[in-house]
Amino acid sequence: MINQDANVALQHIVIVGGGAGGLELAVRLGKKLGKTKKAIITLVDASPTHLWKPLLHQVAAGTMDSHADKRGYFALAHSHHFDFRFGRMDGLDRANKQLFLAPVLDEDGEEILPRSVLSYDSLVIALGSQTNDFGTPGAREHCIMLDTPVTAERFHHRLLSQCLRAQAQIRERGEGRFTVTIIGGGATGVELAAELHMTTKILSSYGLVNFHPEKELKIVIVDAAKRLLAMLPERVSTAAERELRSLDVQIYANEQVVEVSKEGVRMASGTFIPSGIVVWAAGIKAPDFLKELDGLETNRINQLVVTPTLQTSRDPAIFSIGDCSACAQGEGMPNVPPRAQSAHQQAELLARSLIRSVQGKSLLPFVYKDYGSLVSLGNYSTVGNLMGSLSSGSLFIEGTVAKIMYWSLHKHHQIVVNGWFHTWLTTWADLINRVKNPRIKLH
Structure with missing residues (x-):
């Protein structure tokens, strides 16, 4: 032009x-x-x-x-x-x-x-x-990869369907709790596990009198590393694991998945986890x-x-x-x-x-500054560490302060894209919608 x-x-x-x-x-x-x-x-x-x-x-x-x-x-x-x-x-x-x-x-x-x-x-x-399944047999065919809003919505619909089956008391003979297995103990896997637990607790209060989260749903995390959130400081990992175990999330660390089938997940140790939904959140490419x-x-x-x-x-x-x-x-x-x-x-x-x-000037070199990481555990907690100019050394944080800082990350992105005024308006609109709308999406 x-x-x-x-x-x-x-x-x-x-x-x-x-x-x-x-x-x-x-x-x-x-x-x-x-x-x-x-x-x-x-x-x-x-x-x-x-x-x-x-x-x-x-x-x-x-x-x-x-x-x-x-x-x-x-x-x-x-x-x-x-x-x-x-x-x-x-x-x-x-x-x-x-x-x-x-x-x-x-x-x-x-x-x-x-x-x-x-x-x-x-x-x-x-x-x-996108999600990296490392060529694991059955992963592409039987796992949901949370790469796009479309796949996230697909997972949500499958979860709702299972909750409705439990409400209608449709259960096969000998069938135990419905299991959601999350492969990958990084931030995505950990955050999803906590969010799922919170969702099912809320669902049971919306008229699903026959649906009991503790009896109907089992959440499992499998990770090849020795601990969850292996890329983050151990104190952050320990705090997240403690919170998840308190929510009855079952954790298999230091376990490698070797096959995913329609029936469930098999690990190198020989352990098999029967699964209704399998989410792959282990690695990217x-x-x-x-x-x-x-x-x-x-x-x-x-x-x-x-x-x-x-x-x-x-x-x-x-x-x-x-x-x-x-x-x-x-x-x-x-x-x-x-x-x-x-x-x-x-x-x-x-x-x-x-x-x-x-303008005809030279390019600038990029220097990365690590400001730490925050991991949201739904409404239960948030854990993380602050680094760089935000603290001297590495500062462990959790609870309300961490939750506010996690929330602010999204707001910062919105401000860059939408500007201060539009972000201010949408924030108030979100708060109003939380009052008048259900706490979770029911369709």
């Missing part, structure tokens, strides 16, 4: 992936470059709506209505001066600086949008991650097609290898942020962890860098 005033071609910055990092980057660049007509900003995503991924366990449990928290990309693009293209990237031509978008189909398989080509000057790949993306360098979990300036190692015109990027913190140190705070920090830095690039 030509800037008529300056009679020069505007740079076209394309961002693929509208997750926490990609959307925040699009909003920041839209305000600084799109609004002032200094560059064209285009966001591409395979979904027409955005939902903050750390909330998926709440959608699955029914403690959050995904439709209430979703934001449409077209509306966000209009408000923040960037363009939105609805489609899924499935190829790249680096030589001609073009990316390819697959046809968009409706639920019946009818084509809505044809295959298309999008040119760029700078490309940012922010596709996030970047989308598979990235490992064959026109010669870009990837690691063993398909992440794009990037330099300190977040440029891909083999193409300076292509950047990558968030879970799909392998960004080294320094020699001998692990890569930047795949967390929402990482994506946020990278989006903030890259926005500044790309603005500088448009």
